[in-house]
Amino acid sequence: MKSAVETLSPTRAKLTVEVPFEELKPSLDAAYKKIAQQINVPGFRRGKVPPMVIDRQVGRGAVLDEAINEVLPAKYIEALEANDLQPLAQPEIEVTKFEDNETLEFTAEVDVRPEIALPSYEGLEAEVEDLVVADSDVEEQVQALRERFATLSDVERPAAEGDFVVLDLKALKDGEVLDGAEVSAMSYQVGRGGMIEGLDEALVGMSAGDEKTFSSELVGGDLVGEPVEVQVSISQVQEQELPELDDDFAQLASEFDTIDELTADVRERLGRGKRLEQAAAARDAVLEVLLDRVDVPLPESMVTDELNARRQNIEQQLGYAGITMEKYLEDEGQTIEEFEADLERRVRDAVAAQFLLDEVAKKEELSIEQQELSSHLVRRAQQSGQDPQEFANHMFEHNHIPELVQEILRGKALAAIVETAVVKDASGNVVELKNLRPDGTIGEPEAATEAPSEAETEE
Template identity: 40%
Template sequence: MKTSVESLDPVKVKLTVEVEPKRVKQAFDRAARELAKQVSLPGFRPGKAPRRLLEQRFGEGVIAQTAMENSLSDYYVEALRSEEIDAVAQPEVDVETFDEAEGCTFTATIEVRPSFDPPAHDGISVTFPEWDVDDEDVDEQLEQLRERFAEVDEVERAAQDGDLATLDLRVEVEGSELESARVEDALYEIGSQGVTPKLDEELVGKSAGDEFSYEDALPEEYPEHGGEQATFFVTVKDVREKTLPELDDDFAQTASGFDTLDELKRDLRNSLLRRRVEQAQHELRGRILEAYLARVDVPLPPSMVEADKQGRIHQLEHQAERFGIEVDQLFAMEETSREEFEANAQTQAEETVKAQLVLDALSSTLELDLQPGDIDQEIVRHAQSNGVSPQEIARVIQQQGSLPALVGDILRRKTIDAIVASAQVEGGPSDEVLIELGLLDDPDATEAGDTPDAEGERSDAEVADTPDAAAAEVDTEAAADEDADGARS
């Protein structure tokens, strides 16, 4: 076999392959034997019919076509390996010759990964995002806790702002009732603006047994007739007063396992602080990765971008199917349009593909090693994000043969860790604060032989595994995640 490669552009090459006649004749002979097994000719045992009779029966073209279909992909793969071509999509193949006497000559136009040197990953300087917690933040948490432990009692007076009311509600648009909007015995908090703002205004002053109607626009995100004028018919069944508990030690004991209000406040502050720090660490990783990727321009293979974009569109369609609604209704709920979504999907796909290419290039220079537990941890991570068992994710990976993609995902994560570790970060919590919050192992405890609890073993890499991680991390397991999502639903 002879091969040659011509570069057409940074992400496309033309591969020319010449296969000697001897190998092509072998392909013809194999094709003839294959066809012979499929027919029964008088006077010959199955599979033993001579080739000339097969040619008379099927025509020479059928044998040639079968030979080409059975062998061309093998020739192509062999040529890829010989030329060390990293193809990212199916090729466009043009067969010039496929003949026993002349051999085979074909060309393949192939999209490939661009060849480039990744930039150095040191020298990045960033500021740690805002992470502190003030008294107002703690007070807000306390108020939410008070709401959870509020006492609710039915009253005989007219409704006031902040009261709860049990309602029956139906909606008509142009005289036709919206069945999907009908509710009965719904407990509604006056002032929450949970239906339309005008409902809250109308409810103030109403008493149990009152019936009324009003005109207002349906919320824009409503699946049917969103934004259109409608008539709302309301029946008030009862009015309930909500009484919040006093903020004292008794409340702390009732609402938590703490003896005093100060202890409860301290715990709320630490819990909120931990979440803030985790969010800030995640945002920090995103800033560092963004700064690194900005150091290089990389030509993107169109097929990789399109595949990522279509994956996002398919995911949205699957989401709409799970909700039992049309995709356009989901767009309305998200306050966007198909055009806007596809434009955003295109941008996100380009960013994702660029990150994959750059991180893969850098990974190959860092000599990263996979540890024995890395694959198991990654499977658990995907299982947690999809709400299924690790065994289900492992089954999908095995079924799809996507273990190499999973390994690539792990190596990219480790590469991001290396970029983050080399960055100069200004500000942020001290090690003492991180240890206290359980976000950093205590070296003294480790030396003493203590084993940190699972909560405290969360590294920077793990912090990035939040729902918004797509902005900073690159995940190549979308296919496995989608199938796991389907198994869950």
């Protein structure tokens, strides 16, 4: 077999492959055997029909087509390996020349992994925002803790924002109550939002026993965005009573003896979370600096597929939340053109980062252990809310394990780059990344390995 490669673009190649007829003989024999099992010819047992009889009954052309269909995938892979090409998608194959007892010639156009000239990535410099735990952040967390231990008491007055009410609600369209749009005796905090547009405004000023009707739009279901009439009545108005912010509360809500100790712990925990967020921003910043130093050609088909997948995922998530794309764009203050431009930019950066990190992993000769793969499978299962064993079975059955392995290798490649980088915050302080633990605390630097003594070396 002979093959030649033509570079159509940095990410697309065209293979021209010539296969001598004698190399088709095993596939031709297999085609005769397969067809012999499929036809009935008087005087011959099934599977024992001679080739010449098959040629008369079925036609030599059908046998040749069967042989070609079998041999093409194998010869295509052989040509890829011979020319050191790494395909990224299914090829477009065309048989350009073939006659009986003559050489088979075909072409295959396919997107291929681009060649990347890796720049030096040691000691990259990047900047992130300062790590700040604001007093308001601490107060918000403490307030949430107080609300967990709050009590509710009935009051004989109209509902105000922040009060709790026990309500009945139903949405009607053309006078008919819609399926799934009716609730009874539900406790709801006025001003919380997230239920139906106009509800909070309607509840303010209502007293126990009052009923009100207002117009709104559905935020979920098949009729999302449809105008409806909403009837709401309340049976109770309850005032939330928060515990005093003192040492007694600290002992009730935590293992601490004083409110100062509790508040300090809240600040520390927030700081650890902020430190992890800063570390994630640092990784992104370092990768962005590296991407700016190298030109990564991108296969347009791969970019298009990823764009479509992300759009579908966003629309699906919005659907689950009962939000239309128009409403989402309005809340974000974006036009559809701005949204699409931002999405494409992020997709192109993500695809380029994949290729770049794959090259780093290859250069660093990174590998993974079975335990790393198992842990990654469990994390991915937890993120998707699935049973780890069922998730693992699905990954193996659908041959997605190589993708997971590549994810792990890319993560290790990025970690290797970040470890040598110098990242500073906006105030000029070096951000500690190498000794950062998964819980956001800073560990002790690993002790340097001492050189063995002369006696140890001799031993």
